[in-house]
Amino acid sequence: MKKHKPLLEVEGLNCALSGQTILKDITFSMDKNDFIGIVGPNGAGKSTLVRILIGEIRSYKGIVRLNGRYGYVPQIRAFDRDFPITSAEVAQMGLYRINPLSFWKKRMDRRMDQLFEKVGIGPLRHKTVGTLSGGEYQRLILVRAMLYRPDILILDEPEAGIDEMGKASFYNLLDEYRKELNVAILMISHDIGMIFEKCDRILCLNKTLHCHKQAKQMSVADLKEIFSPDFDLLIRGKDHFHQAHQ
Amino acid sequence: MHTFLQELIEFEFMRNALFGGLLISIVCGGFSTVVVLRKIEFIGDGIAHATFGGIALGLLLGISTNWIALITSLILAISISLLSRSKKISENSLIGMFLPLSMALGIILLSFVRGFVPDVLGFLFGNILFVTRTDLMQLLVALVFFIGFFGFFYKGILYYCFDEQMARHFGVPTGWIHLLVLVGLCLTIVNSVKIAGVVLIAALIVIPGVSAKILSRNFLQMVLTSIAISVVGTLLGVITGYFHNLPPGPMVVTFLFAIFLGISVIRWIMVLLRKMHR
Numbered sequence: 001m002k003k004h005k006p007l008l009e010v011e012g013l014n015c016a017l018s019g020q021t022i023l024k025d026i027t028f029s030m031d032k033n034d035f036i037g038i039v040g041p042n043g044a045g046k047s048t049l050v051r052i053l054i055g056e057i058r059s060y061k062g063i064v065r066l067n068g069r070y071g072y073v074p075q076i077r078a079f080d081r082d083f084p085i086t087s088a089e090v091a092q093m094g095l096y097r098i099n100p101l102s103f104w105k106k107r108m109d110r111r112m113d114q115l116f117e118k119v120g121i122g123p124l125r126h127k128t129v130g131t132l133s134g135g136e137y138q139r140l141i142l143v144r145a146m147l148y149r150p151d152i153l154i155l156d157e158p159e160a161g162i163d164e165m166g167k168a169s170f171y172n173l174l175d176e177y178r179k180e181l182n183v184a185i186l187m188i189s190h191d192i193g194m195i196f197e198k199c200d201r202i203l204c205l206n207k208t209l210h211c212h213k214q215a216k217q218m219s220v221a222d223l224k225e226i227f228s229p230d231f232d233l234l235i236r237g238k239d240h241f242h243q244a245h246q
Numbered sequence: 247m248h249t250f251l252q253e254l255i256e257f258e259f260m261r262n263a264l265f266g267g268l269l270i271s272i273v274c275g276g277f278s279t280v281v282v283l284r285k286i287e288f289i290g291d292g293i294a295h296a297t298f299g300g301i302a303l304g305l306l307l308g309i310s311t312n313w314i315a316l317i318t319s320l321i322l323a324i325s326i327s328l329l330s331r332s333k334k335i336s337e338n339s340l341i342g343m344f345l346p347l348s349m350a351l352g353i354i355l356l357s358f359v360r361g362f363v364p365d366v367l368g369f370l371f372g373n374i375l376f377v378t379r380t381d382l383m384q385l386l387v388a389l390v391f392f393i394g395f396f397g398f399f400y401k402g403i404l405y406y407c408f409d410e411q412m413a414r415h416f417g418v419p420t421g422w423i424h425l426l427v428l429v430g431l432c433l434t435i436v437n438s439v440k441i442a443g444v445v446l447i448a449a450l451i452v453i454p455g456v457s458a459k460i461l462s463r464n465f466l467q468m469v470l471t472s473i474a475i476s477v478v479g480t481l482l483g484v485i486t487g488y489f490h491n492l493p494p495g496p497m498v499v500t501f502l503f504a505i506f507l508g509i510s511v512i513r514w515i516m517v518l519l520r521k522m523h524r
Binding site for chain 1: 283398401402404405407408409412413415416417418459460462463464465467468
């Protein structure tokens with residue numbers, strides 16, 4: 001019988017940068033259509049894990065096996081809003097590896113048009129990126145990642161710099177995508193409410209994996225273990241923190 | 247005007263000056279877009295000053311000043327680029343150290359040159375009479391390099407300028423593009439120093455790009471506009487310099503700045519009018 005091959009396998013992953021342990025003994029796997037959220041405090045090694053998965057960091061020990069193509073949606077960084085580049089040109093960056101000289105332009109353009117329409121920024125295709133809002137830019141970055149037809153989407157804090165409405169519709173869009181195109185999603189997020197609502201499984205990371213459970217089975221105690229004691233402050237406010245700890 | 251055309255036909259140095267100005271303006275205008283978008287204006291300045299050290303070394307050794315200047319400027323540009331990537335010292339700090347060093351070494355080396363020493367001010371502020379046929383050939387090489395580089399790597403250059411980290415992620419050979427940008431800048435600046443001079447060349451590789459950026463909505467538009475602005479400013483400077491017996495290098499810089507000022511004012515008025523109509 002043919003052995004089942006997960007889409008992503010991470011086994012005994014250890015990583016130390018400049019002599020400091022960043023990740024210790026991380027093991028998990030992902031299958032098609034999974035939606036996994038990674039939570040953890042600042043400095044927990046979340047971004048390092050993503051950088052290992054996308055091949056930016058190679059100095060690690062353990063096994064990282066990706067059996068398919070991935071698309072990467074990074075954190076939105078500040079960029080020159082007067083830069084003369086159109087949304088379409090930014091999206092086409094996603095095809096550079098397979099099409100550096102822009103061959104098969106018509107076929108690629110058709111696919112890009114569909115994706116622009118799908119994420120709701122169709123009319124902005126020929127606008128310069130500086131005119132896009134944070135939410136529109138995030139959708140554009142999603143189009144760039146999807147153009148390569150990935151099997152797994154890796155997102156690093158996609159909610160950073162977007163307003164609440166923008167966040168909600170972006171998460172809905174991701175969920176739709178996953179169901180429609182059978183894409184697996186691995187997402188780092190600080191938006192714990194959303195992680196509970198949308199993700200199937202949650203990885204609690206703080207250098208090592210403290211828990212790895214179905215979202216429905218997660219408890220506040222699990223989260224407290226990695227965020228403690230700030231987590232009380234985060235979910236219940238300042239007053240509760242004073243009552244409980246002073 | 248009639249005398250100008252007559253002299254243009256009659257004297258080779260006049261033809262060289264005008265043709266040289268045209269070639270320099272095209273190449274400088276093209277590379278100016280990368281310099282401005284990638285925010286490496288100071289590297290251009292550093293290369294120009296390294297050129298001076300190279301010219302002095304060439305004069306001392308009695309060999310081709312252009313080749314030595316090209317080699318010294320390439321060494322400086324690549325050293326700055328590699329050292330700044332280690333992130334221990336910033337690119338600007340390195341340029342701030344190397345720029346006066348290459349000028350200082352240039353002046354020291356010139357003091358050792360025996361016999362005829364060309365006018366130092368000519369190197370600093372440019373002298374169009376310096377342009378020879380060999381220079382024109384080298385400028386043509388720089389132009390071919392520019393066309394080939396932009397033609398082949400057009401999208402790669404755009405992404406390298408916009409977001410180097412993500413460009414690398416998507417397979418853009420950013421290391422090669424960065425190296426070729428430095429080579430192109432060295433080729434351009436070494437051959438442009440004769441017209442614009444070490445001190446003024448920065449204007450030719452910054453102003454066209456800055457002005458074009460204000461007007462452009464995409465990269466191709468910016469490259470073409472930058473070249474057009476550079477050509478107009480350079481030709482106006484050279485021709486006006488001829489008619490009024492003024493130094494062409496400073497005239498070119500003045501015209502380029504006037505164009506930038508004009509574009510900025512028009513843009514400012516348009517933004518103001520748009521706001522008033524809302």
